[in-house]
Amino acid sequence: MLDIVVLAAGKGTRMKSDLPKVLHPVAGRPLLQHVIDTARLLNSDAIHVVVGHGADQVKACCTAGDVHFVLQAEQLGTGHAVQQAVGHLRDNAVVLVLYGDVPLIQENTLRSMIAQVNADAMALLTVDLRDPSGYGRIVRDGGGAVTAIVEQKDASPAQLSICEVNTGVMAMRGVDLKRWLPQLSSENAQGEYYLTDIIALAQAEGMLVNTQQPASEMEVLGVNDRQQQAQLERFYQQNLARSLMTEGLTLLDPARFDCRGRLSAGRDVIIDINCLFEGDVRLGNNVSIGPNCCLKNVVVGNDVVIKANSVLEDASLADDCEVGPFARVRPGTDLQRGAKIGNFVETKKALIGPGSKVNHLSYVGDAEIGSGANIGAGTITCNYDGVNKFKTEIGDDAFIGSNTSLVAPVKVGKGATVGAGSTITRAVDDNQLSVARGQQRNKDGWKRPTKTK
Numbered sequence: 035m036l037d038i039v040v041l042a043a044g045k046g047t048r049m050k051s052d053l054p055k056v057l058h059p060v061a062g063r064p065l066l067q068h069v070i071d072t073a074r075l076l077n078s079d080a081i082h083v084v085v086g087h088g089a090d091q092v093k094a095c096c097t098a099g100d101v102h103f104v105l106q107a108e109q110l111g112t113g114h115a116v117q118q119a120v121g122h123l124r125d126n127a128v129v130l131v132l133y134g135d136v137p138l139i140q141e142n143t144l145r146s147m148i149a150q151v152n153a154d155a156m157a158l159l160t161v162d163l164r165d166p167s168g169y170g171r172i173v174r175d176g177g178g179a180v181t182a183i184v185e186q187k188d189a190s191p192a193q194l195s196i197c198e199v200n201t202g203v204m205a206m207r208g209v210d211l212k213r214w215l216p217q218l219s220s221e222n223a224q225g226e227y228y229l230t231d232i233i234a235l236a237q238a239e240g241m242l243v244n245t246q247q248p249a250s251e252m253e254v255l256g257v258n259d260r261q262q263q264a265q266l267e268r269f270y271q272q273n274l275a276r277s278l279m280t281e282g283l284t285l286l287d288p289a290r291f292d293c294r295g296r297l298s299a300g301r302d303v304i305i306d307i308n309c310l311f312e313g314d315v316r317l318g319n320n321v322s323i324g325p326n327c328c329l330k331n332v333v334v335g336n337d338v339v340i341k342a343n344s345v346l347e348d349a350s351l352a353d354d355c356e357v358g359p360f361a362r363v364r365p366g367t368d369l370q371r372g373a374k375i376g377n378f379v380e381t382k383k384a385l386i387g388p389g390s391k392v393n394h395l396s397y398v399g400d401a402e403i404g405s406g407a408n409i410g411a412g413t414i415t416c417n418y419d420g421v422n423k424f425k426t427e428i429g430d431d432a433f434i435g436s437n438t439s440l441v442a443p444v445k446v447g448k449g450a451t452v453g454a455g456s457t458i459t460r461a462v463d464d465n466q467l468s469v470a471r472g473q474q475r476n477k478d479g480w481k482r483p484t485k486t487k
Contacts, residue, residue, distance in 0.1 A: 042134030043086025054088030056134035062294025068137035111226025156206035169199035183230035404430035
């Protein structure tokens with residue numbers, strides 16, 4: 035059995051923010067959410083999150099059925115924080131203590147720790163740092179056994195020279211933890227109850243303190259300021275880029291790639307620089323994405339080209355489509371096979387049929403366009419009357435001339451043609467030509483206005 039306690043009550047003063055520290059993001063997810071997601075991989079019976087500063091915000095952001103929140107009204111140290119959850123911990127369970135501001139801790143590291151806990155031993159995650167400043171030092175006896183953790187403010191000069199430090203992550207039996215917590219004292223430089231003091235209590239009872247080290251120190255680094263947040267962001271993105279390239283994705287510059295969600299890609303996919311992926315993005319085979327594109331919750335078929343500076347959100351693109359450059363594809367857009375959205379075109383809640391083209395400078399919203407239609411430059415569907423939205427329907431093989439306004443609700447039939455510059459307010463039947471312009475008047479001898487002095 036496994037009970038997990040996640041400490042997430044701190045304010046994060048050095049972040050200089052009104053947002054609780056554990057809600058600041060890495061890769062588009064709050065720090066705390068990363069920790070909870072990893073904790074779930076361990077198949078624990080319960081995840082207890084200790085909250086304090088901004089408790090209501092934290093609860094609202096990370097609420098889930100398997101997460102139980104415990105309030106630490108006063109922040110009196112890590113030992114005091116765990117005491118708030120002790121009533122929910124089972125004697126015969128292994129208790130794993132995690133930190134809500136250490137987002138990149140890995141499942142395999144934690145599994146190895148948990149496996150080292152038994153009636154005679156607890157487990158502690160340590161790491162060797164070239165600069166251990168600010169961390170509690172791991173003190174060992176002549177035989178190499180851990181005897182204590184000494185916080186920097188309480189450490190002697192000899193102890194300050196130790197490079198092995200405490201990460202704070204530890205695991206022990208619930209029955210042992212409950213025995214040690216009441217023995218903690220706040221008689222130290224900080225006046226707080228340190229959870230790390232249970233190491234000395236365990237050693238005094240003759241219990242072993244087994245140590246585990248992570249594969250990388252970045253795995254156990256916490257976020258205390260904006261620089262550390264940015265450091266972990268880059269580390270996360272570089273690792274993800276390497277993983278995706280191992281699976282066959284081509285990134286023209288892995289250092290200029292950001293994914294803040296889930297990205298899956300087929301074979302022979304090429305992504306240019308400065309592209310951002312959010313939510314759930316799925317790319318088919320032979321997809322090419324130009325520089326400076328943003329995709330959020332988008333499904334892309336095979337042989338699709340997305341040109342530079344295009345933004346796509348909550349949309350689907352079938353095979354052989356082309357988008358951009360400088361296109362904005364908004365939620366509800368469905369591009370069917372071979373459809374084309376060109377430069378400075380915006381679509382919203384629009385079905386663009388197979389082979390249809392909206393090439394230039396147009397807005398198509400709340401619309402359904404058939405197959406093989408051509409929408410001329412500057413065309414707009416006037417879908418909003420100030421209160422309600424209305425639909426525009428354009429049939430197969432229709433031709434809409436440049437600078438046309440289609441005032442919804444309106445239908446243009448199959449094979450119909452609309453002359454450039456028209457404002458269409460009534461239905462155009464199949465194969466009809468519709469021209470709706472004001473009468474042109476030419477005047478001789480007209481003088482242009484002159485600037486008033």
